[in-house]
Each structure stands twice: as structure tokens, then as C-alpha cells.
Amino acid sequence: MTISAEGLQPVRRTLPTPEARDLLDLVRELIQREIAPGADAEEAAGVFPRALFRRLSATGLLGLPYAQEYGGGEQPYEVYLQVLEELAAARLTVGLGASVHTLACHGLAGFGAKEQRAEWLPAMLGEGLLGAYALSEPAAGSDAASLRTRAVRDGDEWILNGTKAWITHGGIADFYTVMARTGGDGPDGITAFLVPGDAAGLSAAAPERKMGMNGSPTAQLHFDGVRVPDTRRLGEEGAGLRLALAALDSGRLGIAACSIGVAQAAFTTALAFTLERKQFGKPVADFQGLRFMLADLATQIEAGRALYLAAARLRDAGEPFGRQAAMAKLFCSDTAMRVATDAVQLMGGYGYTADFPAERYMREAKVLQIVEGTNQIQRAVIASRLTGIGNGGGKARSGGRG
Incomplete structure (x- = not known):
């Protein structure tokens, strides 16, 4: 039979500007050309599409909600989220990966000093980098304020030791937004840091064996004397949570x-x-x-x-x-x-x-x-x-x- 059911047509969306409509058309074309054809096979084989994420970055799709001043698309969340929905419908590894990358950029974009944003944000938003967000730990999931990864000041540097768990893009990310304890127990003793993925002393465990999303690596991160300069601290000390x-x-x-x-x-x-x-x-x-x-x-x-x-x-x-x-x-x-x-x-x-x-x-x-x-x-x-x-x-x- 010939199928013309309304439910099989592309989702009809209300977008605020012609620019946003053009953006969605671009996303749908990219999905049909580069994501949907290999989604089933690559998920079954556990293949992470790293080259595709570089492509998304180059086209501006990994920086949509952030300021144009730093290479972002300056799109409202109303538009950005509908792009995520389209990506996730094609392949969740891609849609959720884009969401995690946006999450990893949030600390710098929202709390970083102007000099920090100017130095690092453009590469994160449009030059092929991939981010991850490191909050959870083996014994600190829902109770984030009990995290134990510690950062100790040593002159103009901080030394990080501890373990993070359930990190999407763990082991393959180019940078991590990391929450570490710099003070006493409780929510007021936590500080955020922007840690390079190739920092000495940073390693990842083998990826978790998961029920689904086999193409998206999820792994523990181990910080063994990882040194980061104070210039990579995001926001004030103790304001990390x-x-x-x-x-x-x-x-x-x-x-x-x-x-x-x-x-x-x-x-x-x-x-x-x-x-x-x-x-x-x-x-x-x-x-x-x-x-x-x-x-x-x-x-x-x-x-x-x-x-x-x-x-x-x-x-x-x-x-x-x-x-x-x-x-x-x-x-x-x-x-x-x-x-x-x-x-x-x-x-x-x-x-x-x-x-x-x-x-x-x-x-x-x-x-x-x-x-x-x-x-x-x-x-x-x-x-x-x-x-x-x-x-x-x-x-x-x-x-x-x-």
C-alpha cells in the first residue's frame, strides 16, 4: 500500500526566525546524509562517530546556544533543543553527545572570566573539540555535595586526586569540566576546573558495558596528581556546586x-x-x-x-x-x-x-x-x-x- 499517513511526515515545528528554519533544514539534510544511514550498524558495532562530531563542530552545531562573540550560534534554547531532538531521533549517541558537550561548555560560558572565555571557548564551540562533564563519583551520584575528588592548591596550581564515574565521553574528550573539593565537607567546599583531556596524571578506565548507547563511551576518570593552573579555575573557590x-x-x-x-x-x-x-x-x-x-x-x-x-x-x-x-x-x-x-x-x-x-x-x-x-x-x-x-x-x- 502507499503510505501517506500524517504521522510519518517530518515533525512540523514552529521556529522563531527564518534563520532558525534554515538551520533546521541544514540539520535534517546532515542527518539524512551522514547520521541516519549508518546509525544502526555503528551502534551495534559500538562505534563512536568522532569524525561526525568534528563535522558538527565545524558547522556550528556544537555551539548553538552560546554567544557569537566566542564562535557560538547565539540561538535561543527553543531552537537549540529542537535541533537536539532531531539529532537524537536519528541516533541518540549523537543527540545526547551534543547535549553533554553543551553542558561541558556551560561552566566556562556562564561563570568564566572574560579572559578565560576569550582564550578557550572558541575552540570548544567551533574548532572540533569535544567536552565532558565530570561531577558524579562512585559514591556521589544523587548526593553531589558528598563528592570526594580533591583539589589542593600548590602555588599558582591545583593538584587534583580522585575518581569520577559515569562520564559520557570519558577517555575521549578533549576537555572536562570537573568539580573537586577545595574546602570542607558539604556543598560550599566544591570548586570547578577546566581540565585538558591530555593532562598528565589523568586516565580513563575501560568503558562501561551498557544496555544501550553502545556507540557512546561511558567511563570512570582517575585523577592522580593532575596539575592545572589557577587560570583554569571556573568561578570563585567554593562556588562549584x-x-x-x-x-x-x-x-x-x-x-x-x-x-x-x-x-x-x-x-x-x-x-x-x-x-x-x-x-x-x-x-x-x-x-x-x-x-x-x-x-x-x-x-x-x-x-x-x-x-x-x-x-x-x-x-x-x-x-x-x-x-x-x-x-x-x-x-x-x-x-x-x-x-x-x-x-x-x-x-x-x-x-x-x-x-x-x-x-x-x-x-x-x-x-x-x-x-x-x-x-x-x-x-x-x-x-x-x-x-x-x-x-x-x-x-x-x-x-x-x-
Whole structure:
């Protein structure tokens, strides 16, 4: 049969400027040419597309929300997040990788001195570098304020010792935004540093063996007497956790957008299958039970997209958006898991095989409920901010994974 279903067409987007519409067209062309064709095979083989990230950097797609003065695209988050959604729908390793890179640049862009931004930010935004964000540790995940990696001042340098865990791009990144303890226990003793990926004494463990996202390396980082000059300290001493959590508010919007991308990809795969697959002489999409499932999934995707975009517009307007970011991350990642699971169910045995990407979407969706703060932490943050009861609105809670 000839398929002309509306649900199989590209997502119709409302973008604020002609420039943004041209940007999205560029992204879609790049996806069709350089990302989508090899996504399934490269994920199955565990291949990280390093050359592709250099290409994304050269085209400006790794610096979209940052200032043009430093080589960024100066796009609003409303636009940047929709680009992430498109990238994640094509391949989550790419979409989430772009989000992590943006997160890694946030500390320098938002808290660095002007001289620091001028020296390092252009290369991070448009000259092929890839970043990572190092907050979590083996014993400090949701409770970020208990981290133990320590930085000790030695004249004009700092010496870092400790271990970071669950670091996306761990071992392959060109730079790391690292949170380390420079003072006493608690949230006020943490400072942020920009550490080069080739620093002496910095090493990475073997990548974790994961359920999904096999193309994206996740590894522990070991700091063994790593020396960094004080000029690579970001912000004031003791202000590192504030920097980290501010970055995570924005990072959660990135995860929300990636989640809707995965959900959209899973839905489109299932919809196409149910329109083509026939049982009892008619497409299985013609059975009421499956039609209602499709309707529910499409509704959840649209609701998630509207939620993350509403939070993005608050951010773009300079309004508080942390609670809405947590809501978006919670709802969108739960939606991705629900849609991906139901997509497999809609496809029956075919959905369970690696011949179709539905099973990959299901495996990948799970991690989105964990990264940038587990969804249990998101609920705690939301409730605390709504009621004023708790740990000050989640100030020491991150649930962050690098």
C-alpha cells in the first residue's frame, strides 16, 4: 500500500526566525546524509562517530546556544533543543553527545572570566573539540555535595586526586569540566576546573558495558596528581556546586529534548510497521486496540514536546526555569520509555529482533530516566520547589551523570 499517513511526515515545528528554519533544514539534510544511514550498524558495532562530531563542530552545531562573540550560534534554547531532538531521533549517541558537550561548555560560558572565555571557548564551540562533564563519583551520584575528588592548591596550581564515574565521553574528550573539593565537607567546599583531556596524571578506565548507547563511551576518570593552573579555575573557590547545578538545569532540558527524539523515532517505526503489516486481510493499524495505542503515544509525544519548549522559552526570557526543567526531564524521559516499550509491543516478535530499530530505542530510552538526575530525584526537586520543604529546592541534589 502507499503510505501517506500524517504521522510519518517530518515533525512540523514552529521556529522563531527564518534563520532558525534554515538551520533546521541544514540539520535534517546532515542527518539524512551522514547520521541516519549508518546509525544502526555503528551502534551495534559500538562505534563512536568522532569524525561526525568534528563535522558538527565545524558547522556550528556544537555551539548553538552560546554567544557569537566566542564562535557560538547565539540561538535561543527553543531552537537549540529542537535541533537536539532531531539529532537524537536519528541516533541518540549523537543527540545526547551534543547535549553533554553543551553542558561541558556551560561552566566556562556562564561563570568564566572574560579572559578565560576569550582564550578557550572558541575552540570548544567551533574548532572540533569535544567536552565532558565530570561531577558524579562512585559514591556521589544523587548526593553531589558528598563528592570526594580533591583539589589542593600548590602555588599558582591545583593538584587534583580522585575518581569520577559515569562520564559520557570519558577517555575521549578533549576537555572536562570537573568539580573537586577545595574546602570542607558539604556543598560550599566544591570548586570547578577546566581540565585538558591530555593532562598528565589523568586516565580513563575501560568503558562501561551498557544496555544501550553502545556507540557512546561511558567511563570512570582517575585523577592522580593532575596539575592545572589557577587560570583554569571556573568561578570563585567554593562556588562549584552552584555552577554544576545551574548547568544541570539547562542540561535537563537537553535530556528532555533527546527523550522526545527517541520517542518520536520509536513511534514512527511502529506506525510504519502497523500500516504495512497485514493480519486477517487488513493493516494491523486498522484494529481499534492498536489504533488507540498509537493515538495515546502520539499525544504523549506532543505533550512532552510542548513541556520542554515551554521551559525553554522561560529560560530564553531570563525567567526561573529549574522546576519546569525538572518536570520536562521527568515527563519526557518517562514518555520515551513508555513509547519505546509500546513500539516493541505494537510490532510483536519483529519489534523484539535487531532487524528493526525498535528494540534499540527501548534499550536507549532507559538511560534517559537516569542521566542528569534520576527521575526520582526530579520528583524530589519538583516537590521541594513547589512546597519550599526539603533541601532548599534540590540545591545539593543532582543525580548527575557526566
